[in-house]
Amino acid sequence: xxxxELEFRKVVDGDRLSGVGTRAGEDYNPVIQIWDHxxxxxxxxxxxxxxxxxxxxxxxxxxxxxDRTSLTVRNGYVEYAYPK
Numbered sequence: 001x002x003x004x005e006l007e008f009r010k011v012v013d014g015d016r017l018s019g020v021g022t023r024a025g026e027d028y029n030p031v032i033q034i035w036d037h038x039x040x041x042x043x044x045x046x047x048x049x050x051x052x053x054x055x056x057x058x059x060x061x062x063x064x065x066x067d068r069t070s071l072t073v074r075n076g077y078v079e080y081a082y083p084k
Contacts, residue, residue, distance in 0.1 A: 006031060006081035013056040017063075017080050019049035030082040032063065037076045054078075 011017065011032075019030055032046040055062040061073045 008033070008079045008081040011054045011056065011061065011063075011078045011080050013054060015054040015080070017049075017052045017054065019051055028082065030080065033079045033081065034073055035077050035079070043076060 017030065017032065029047055033042060034044040035041065036043055050066055053064045059074060061078045063071045063078065
């Protein structure tokens with residue numbers, strides 16, 4: 001199967017990101033990417049998660065996975081991507 005093109009968007013406060021699902025009967029895996037705000041360098045890419053809630057303000061984004069484990073990003077930005 002060919003790799004599907006991803007459509008990215010910046011996460012916003014209050015988002016609930018789904019990490020699993022199907023589209024038109026096909027499995028797909030959404031992705032979370034974390035970028036360095038200064039240099040635009042990718043710091044982390046998360047390709048396997050069930051779901052995450054987002055809390056965000058001007059300088060900090062917190063991802064809370066399955067209401068238990070959290071990851072805080074300061075002075076960077078977080079994108080969510082899903083296959084088109």
